[in-house]
Amino acid sequence: MTSALELSGISKSFDGFRAIAAADLEVRSGEVHALLGENGAGKSSLMNIVAGLYAPDEGSIRVQGRPVRIAGPLDARRLGIGMVHQHYKLVKSFSALENILLANPKGGFARGRAAIDTALARLADRIGFTVDLTKPVGALSIAEQQRVEILKMLVGGARLLILDEPTAVLTDMEAERLLALLRHLASEGAAVILVTHKLGDVMRHADRLTVMRNGKTIATASPGTLNAGELTKLVVGTTTTECAVPAQNVGGPVLSLTGVSSGGNGRRETLSDVTMRICSGEIYGLAGVGGNGQTELAEILMGVVTTASGRITLEDAVDITDATPKTRRARGLAVIPADRHSYGLAGELSIADNYAIGDVYSGKYGGVLRMKSSAAQTAAGAAVAAHDVQGVRSLAHKAALLSGGNAQKLVIAREFAGAPRVILAHSPSRGLDVRAAAAVHARLRAARDGGAGILLISEDLDEILLLADRIGVMSSGRLVAEFAAPADRQAVGEAMVSHG
Structure with missing residues (x-):
């Protein structure tokens, strides 16, 4: 597999706080790569650098082996990078279709709409997402809004796909369908970065994983070499277990x-x-x-x-x-x-x-x-x-x-x-x-x-x-x-x- 993305020595500070400290990450074409870490570990900040929302203070970026400078989201888009953020980037007063068109304006509004209508029809068969594209985004549920974001990215033709907690608001069936889609896209040569806290998703669907802690990348491994307990310990520094405890005193x-x-x-x-x-x-x-x-x-x-x-x-x-x-x-x-x-x-x-x-x-x-x-x-x-x-x-x-x-x-x-x-x-x-x-x-x-x-x-x-x-x-x-x-x-x- 060829390298789709290489981050070397990336650092970023906000108001004197070092959110990312000399982080490294290598993602290959044709793989689903999971990025793990506790909240505040720097995962989203690192991906926002790749998406062009932040500029790194230090470090270098290579896309498809070429050194690049990503000065903004348009640069990321031209490089074939698409990101679905945990908090969606949608205009709530616009319809779902208008949001997709807004993100994919190539060829003018009319031509863009026709092209996107065709692309959405194809995607509907592959993904099975059901969204009322004529409805204002603000009237859609959280899960439906996420689907609009995913459609927006895929219609844009991104080949390096970043998804921040994509299954967090999906049911089992929807999540499995989405993850199967991501595997299919990877099999066609796309590079997929899955930022997630769901270890089951990682163990079943990721080819490799990278763990961040305190702004640093501390390990890269294959899920097949770790069990769930070992992976949890790698992420949080200790094992965390839960068990169902039934209610004892139910009242009126x-x-x-x-x-x-x-x-x-x-x-x-x-x-x-x-x-x-x-x-x-x-x-x-x-x-x-x-x-x-x-x-x-x-x-x-x-x-x-x-x-x-x-x-x-x-x-x-x-x-x-x-x-x-x-x-x-x-x-x-x-x-x-x-x-x-x-x-x-x-x-x-x-x-x-x-x-x-x-x-x-x-x-x-x-x-x-x-x-x-x-x-x-x-x-x-x-x-x-x-x-x-x-x-x-x-x-x-x-x-x-x-x-x-x-x-x-x-x-x-x-x-x-x-x-x-x-x-x-x-x-x-x-x-x-x-x-x-x-x-x-x-x-x-x-x-x-x-x-x-x-x-x-x-x-x-x-x-x-x-x-x-x-x-x-x-x-x-x-x-x-x-x-x-x-x-x-x-x-x-x-x-x-x-x-x-």
Whole structure:
């Protein structure tokens, strides 16, 4: 195999912090190469250099054996490099097709559209992705948005493909289909870099892997020479294991939905007559293929989308159907959103402000107009330490500077601070490494054991099966099946795909 990409001695610093330290990486044409490491290890920063978003401070880059300088994304594109980022680069007011056209303007809009229509038809047969290309991206689910990104890259004809956590929001079947596609593209000569925390994906689908830690590349190996325990130890420095621990003290309902539907007023119905209850002391896992109403349900529970019909109550029959997000929080509802940057954090505010904002109205840090910054700083510092939020050089730094996994830890630290009675956790470990995901799972179990009721919405069936005491399945906006743990994986999977 020829070398598709060679990175030698790459270093990069941000505000005096060295994110990448003399990293090396070699990826060959015709292989799937996994890039592993804990959150903040430098993986995404290194790939952003290859994609032209960052310029390296030191080091050299070769593409197909030729030394190159990648001054921006257009240079990367001309070199046949395409990247699907963990946080998508889409214009939410544009349709899916318009986003694909925007990224592939060659030949003018009309000619580009015709060419892309043809390419999309071919890709549909190979990938099996179903996306409404006429729908605004902002109205698509997280999983559907990811599919648009993947289509956008493949239509562009990239031969060096970088995918950052591509299976994080896909079901087993979708993930296997995508990974099989990547293997097929590699067999045709493409080089594929798979940035992932899913060790099973690596063991089954990667030809080689490289591990990063603290901004350095520490090892390159073949997955066949390592078992899962050895690979985990290589990534995190120690082994991390999890096991399902069933609920011991399940109480009465703390969150109930009765006949909840969405849509109306000319809008398409995405939820239809959903009825469920979540009890204190249990984790209720909601599984389903992306785009079947899970995101709309989460937005309704958060209070950012209204119901067309139905009723939502908390314990003691408190009706919150039309309540504001502020009222829901005051009643003990905490939210870990799937899109942490849109709904969980204000990126331009400081880390301390993002932590303290959850208690602004409680008076804990003073009044709304005169916050006690010292109290907020102290509380945020303690939370950052307790939840192992890494990369925090100053609590005054913007939250946008945190890596995805560490941003998620900050959200969880804030949401769990008030000992909530009900927790909505939507894809809580998406994009987290092995150790961080285990820590999130442990905190969810601890909250459950402390009496909270938890609604876990996840498209990672492994996560659902590992954590849930009861499992519901959504399909076409309806709750189509429920299972008690331990649930049969095949039965849950069949319920996910056999309704509609």
